Amino acid sequence: MKTAKRARTDAVATSPIVLIAQRELTITVRNRWTVIMAGVFGVLMLVIAWAGVAAEGFDGMADFTRTSASMVNLVLYVVPLMALVLATLSFAGDRGTTELLFSQPVSRTEVMLGKIAGLFVAIGGAMVAGFIVSGGVVLFQTGTHGIGGFIAFAVMTLLLGLIFLCVGALATMLAGRRPRSFGFAILLWFHFVLFYDLVVLGLASQLRGQSAVTALFLTLFGNPVDLVRVASLIVLDNETIFGATGAALLRFLGGPEVSVLVLVVAAILWVALPLLWAHAVLRSQDI
Amino acid sequence: MTALPPTAGTHPGRSAGMRRECCMLFVAAFLVGGVYQPLPAAGQSLISRIAAARPGDTVLVRGGVWEGDLVLDQRIALIGVGMPVIRGSGNGSTITITADSCTVAGFVIERCGRMLVHEDAGILVRSKGNRILRNRLRDILFGVYLFRGRGNTIDGNEITGRRHLDVGQRGSGIHVYDSPWNVIAGNTVTDVRDGIYIQNANHTHIERNNVHHVRYGLHYMYADSNTFLGNRFEDNAAGAAVMYSRGIVMRHNVFARNRAFSAFGVLLQDCHGLVADSNIIDDNAIGIFLENSRHGRFRHNIIARNDLALQMFQNADGNTFTENAFIDNLSPLVVVGKRTGSRWSDGGRGNYWSGYEGYDLDGDGVGDVPMRIQNVFHYLEGRNSAVRLFLYSPASQALAAASAAFPIMQLTEESDPHPLMDRERLFTGHAMGRNP
């Protein structure tokens, strides 16, 4: 091993986060599940785009906004699931692999950030590919109307993916063992995609008056899926889609542009807070 | 005075060529009768020529710019040749008609005053039986203002308001106040507050008008027995708001792309016994909004691509919807209250619903299972409108799926017992939304 000592070089100093991200990206891209999920996502996006064009709305025009509104739905189901599953696969990985990685001269938080970054590039690449292909179909058929909103929607989809990678990472750390973390991930998916909104809807039907409306607005911030959904629909369709309630919401948040900003900032908090929490858990946890 | 004045020669004047102008001129002169005044020498003021005219005279005016603030206080026909401009001083109305049976045709009329309370208009009409034909009104507060005048015809005018003003500071395109038996036809109105404003005006006939980029396309109240035919209300904050009126008939109108917050294609409030037939209501925030309007009949309408097709209050009772096509609306129906008592089919014929998932085994074109119009989500939306924020959420779709699968989740009774399968066959033989 004398050769190693001689050849040691300080010139090559790539950040450990980048190195871990690259490795995570390679592992994720080669994972069968990633390929399957990315494929399903891409195909469904394409089907929606194609159906939007082929169905030919009333005057033979299915523009970006109508098509992408259907895509919102797909995204809300698939992206959180994809992100949670991949985060769990990665963070609840094999014990021996994890121990070897965390025994390297790298801080635990760097390992976490590197993994999330790698996963994000993988999942984001899959989503961007889906958006480009499906967007291309619509673009080719109906022109560039609404493309700005479509791009904004794509960015918010990426944000949604990132949120659930971070939430998934945190959940895995809290859950501890591997089988338990998978159960936890599925539970979280049900919670954020379905249960939370159902509970809120149930409460909303019992409450009346202005305070009920305000309470309903505030509940949006408790669920990143709702944040991304509302922000996407505002940038995609137009802010009138939610009717008088939408007007009230926008006034509540301070106008259309400010509203999207507020929603996006809140969504970014949904990245930052799970990361901070995960950082705290990781610091005081046995690997 | 019950007979309407003839409306010959009132094609919408989009391309006003010289030859056609001359032709119109002679027709108009013939119709008006009286003394034919030759074209004036240059420099003679229009005011003095009108002052010099006697009742029944026709005053021909040549192209050029003429001083406005005219008052027609005796029965004359003021006919423009080559679209002469009548320019107001910026105070009061550019033309005021106080005598009955006058005609103003073929002018560009501009620059009236700025006072909403003084009814400053391009043409202010305070008398009966006048005809306002093929004028172009621009830079005006109100376009044509009918104030206690019956039996007037406003046909083929183009009215453009002051776009630079706030909507609230503009006047209406055509403002009809306390004036029955008027005909408003073939006008194009844009950039005003309300396109056509009707108040206390029974027996008004509104036909083939195009109104776009205004606040309310049609703002309408306390006017019974009126007919709307073949009008287009597009790209307004709201299409038509019809209130406190009886015996309304709407046919072949288009209400499209009216998309401000909680904007509607058609709002009907306290309008009992309305007949709405063969209208297109497309791409509005809310297609039809019904409050306290009973016993209406909606047939052969296309209600498509609205965020919400129908919003009905519980007090909108006993309306009948048959052979309409509800296509690709985000939500078909929100009921504010418990139920509407609407009839969704008549004589075994219901409506076409693009969201219908039933089947037609016997092939008679009518679905074999009833169309449940609302799901639980729509029901909740009726109870608390803020629930709409959960539009497109998986939870709302789960509720929809659950209410389809489990009848116990069916909280509303709105259903169409005879949903139609084929929307193509629905309208065979009907000219949809075209000017008749």
Added chain:
Amino acid sequence: MIEVSHLSKSFERTKAVRDVSFTVREGEVFAFLGPNGSGKSTTLKCIVGLSLPDSGSIRISGIDIRREPRAARQVISYLPQRVVFPDSLTAREILLFHARLRGVAPAVVNAVLEKARFVAGADRPAGTFSGGMTQRLGLAVVALPDASVLLLDEPTANLDPHGVRRFREFIVQQKEAGKTIIFSTHLLAEAEQLADRVGIFVGGRLVAEESVESLQAVSRTAHSIEDLYLHYVGDEHDEP
């Protein structure tokens, strides 16, 4: 080189390590000998900073692992019990990753691959490796950064005789290179054969630190390894 004093670590119900103190000198090979669950693994994990001790201090080359984990780990190369590599990565990719992470020139990777006789399998994914190949790769990863301290957790468990021999050769080589080594084992023979000194773990306690010579003296009198452990535990049996 490695100083552990009054180290204690408990998990939810069990006290895994109880007040363990010892010192390993530079260039020394130290074996943790003890049955399963005696605290060997946990002690190793505490030294490398994977497990966080309840109390006590650990210093590697004078660096406190709790205060400066990254600096301490610079000098450590750790091989987990039952090391596994990501299925889809090749041996070359795994070594390149570790090389870059620890500032080793990528060119060294080729030399290491050759030395570990990985030329043919270097570009095969780790998921296709036999147990022997995985072990060789694990040892290569440990040797790669030329760290001065090697911590090896049960390195011969689940190995065939070839693997065991390969590991012995590895230890000899590394010792000759001047490395400080701690490895854990439950095989008396392995400890006797490879280590300079042996720490005997029973029930979370370090019950004895012996030179190999004195251990051999004791072991000659013991019928089995269990007797050996009992010899060190003495009368303290059945302690809760």
